[in-house]
Amino acid sequence: MAGRRSGLAGLERVLRAFEPGSHNIGDYVAEHDEELAGLLGVDAGELRALAGMLDEEAAPRVRALLQQRAEARTLRHQAARRDAVLAAAQRLAMTAVWRESAALLDMSLLLGDLLADVTVQHISLVSRVFAVHLPRKKLVEVAEVLPRQFPDLVSWVDRTGLHFRWRQGRGGLSLYSQVVPANESAHALYVNIPAPAIRKHRQAPASASPGHRSQDAPRPVPTNAAPAAARTTGWLAEALTEAAFSA
Numbered sequence: 001m002a003g004r005r006s007g008l009a010g011l012e013r014v015l016r017a018f019e020p021g022s023h024n025i026g027d028y029v030a031e032h033d034e035e036l037a038g039l040l041g042v043d044a045g046e047l048r049a050l051a052g053m054l055d056e057e058a059a060p061r062v063r064a065l066l067q068q069r070a071e072a073r074t075l076r077h078q079a080a081r082r083d084a085v086l087a088a089a090q091r092l093a094m095t096a097v098w099r100e101s102a103a104l105l106d107m108s109l110l111l112g113d114l115l116a117d118v119t120v121q122h123i124s125l126v127s128r129v130f131a132v133h134l135p136r137k138k139l140v141e142v143a144e145v146l147p148r149q150f151p152d153l154v155s156w157v158d159r160t161g162l163h164f165r166w167r168q169g170r171g172g173l174s175l176y177s178q179v180v181p182a183n184e185s186a187h188a189l190y191v192n193i194p195a196p197a198i199r200k201h202r203q204a205p206a207s208a209s210p211g212h213r214s215q216d217a218p219r220p221v222p223t224n225a226a227p228a229a230a231r232t233t234g235w236l237a238e239a240l241t242e243a244a245f246s247a
Contacts, residue, residue, distance in 0.1 A: 007032050007035045007036055007039060008036070008039055008066075010028065010032070011028060011029070011032070011036060011062065011066075012066070014028045015059055015062060015063065018055035018056070018058075018059050019055055020054070020055060020056045021054060021055070021056075022054070022055050023051075023052070023053070023054065023055065024055055025050065025053070025055045025058040025059055025062060026050045026051045026052060026053045026054075026055075026058050027051065029047045029048075029050045029051065029058070029062065030047070030048055030050070030051035033047040033048050039069070040065045040066070040068075040069050041068070041069060041072065042065060050062070078117075078119070081116050081117045081118075082117055082119075084113050084116055084117075085113060085114060085115075085116050085117040085120065085189065087113070088109050088112070088113035088114045088116070089114060089189060089190075089191045091106070091109055092105060092106055092109040092110060092114060092191055092193075093191050093192055093193045093194065094194075095109070096193045098195070098196045099156070101129050101130075101158055101159065102156045102157065102158040103125075103127065103129075103156060103157050103158070103193050104154065104155070104156045105125075105155045105156060105157060107147065107153055107154070107155055110139070110155055111139065111142060111143035111146075111147055112143070114139075114189075114191070115136060115139055115140055115143060117189070119187060120136050120187055120188070120189045121135065121136055121137075121184050121187040121188065122134065122135055122136060122180050122184060122185075122187065122188040122189070123135075123136050123139055123188070123189050123191065124180070124188050124189065124190045124191065125157045125162065125191050125193065126190060126191070126192055126193065127192070127193040127194065127195045128195040129158070129159065129195050130157060130158055130159045131177065132157050132161055132162055132175075132176075132177040133177050133178055133179070133180050133188070134162060134175055134177070134178060135178065136189075138175060139175075142164065142173070142175075146164060146166070146173070149166075150166035150167065150171065152166055152167065152168070153165075153166045154166070157193075160174070160176065161174050161175050161176040161177055162174070162175045163175075
């Protein structure tokens with residue numbers, strides 16, 4: 001790899017020091033034609049054709065080849081980033097753990113690879129239960145602070161937004177869904193989280209006697225059932241405890 005870098009480095013040095021009326025660029029390219037052809041992605045014969053040119057003629061052509069190489073490398077890096085982000089979005093969706101109507105999210109994905117593509121402007125967490133749209137830059141701000149400070153950090157998404165809790169629930173941050181401007185919708189990344197299947201109960205047959213309840217009929221809700229808020233607190237406490245032990 002060092003030799004390959006030195007080939008381009010030498011070409012760039014010759015370009016910076018070219019002298020009108022000389023053949024330094026053409027001579028260098030002809031001497032390293034095979035190596036430079038592989039690095040620049042062109043045919044070696046195209047480079048050998050520069051051998052007899054004056055520096056002032058060869059320089060614009062070589063600069064154009066270097067620019068093409070830089071642009072191609074940029075496109076490859078962008079494509080690799082997009083692939084990594086899409087893979088992270090898929091893993092985040094498939095590893096979400098449902099608790100009531102909230103989905104617990106993998107923190108390393110949510111605040112890691114999911115944010116790698118700087119061309120993405122919005123992250124949309126959507127399911128059959130919720131649709132939460134957030135600016136990517138806001139999640140980047142969270143990623144730069146919370147994971148380092150709070151090893152027991154947990155996160156979940158529900159109808160009201162994206163929530164973070166730490167220190168056994170004593171600390172918290174909630175991000176609420178925002179409207180995605182129409183001119184930025186093409187730069188949104190959608191994380192489609194599959195919701196758990198909802199089990200439907202069949203009604204009791206009409207012929208059933210008044211005092212008989214079918215086994216398929218919904219059971220009455222006990223009067224002492226815990227409210228939804230209390231049930232949510234229970235699973236959140238459990239998630240925070242698990243995060244603390246795994247830290």
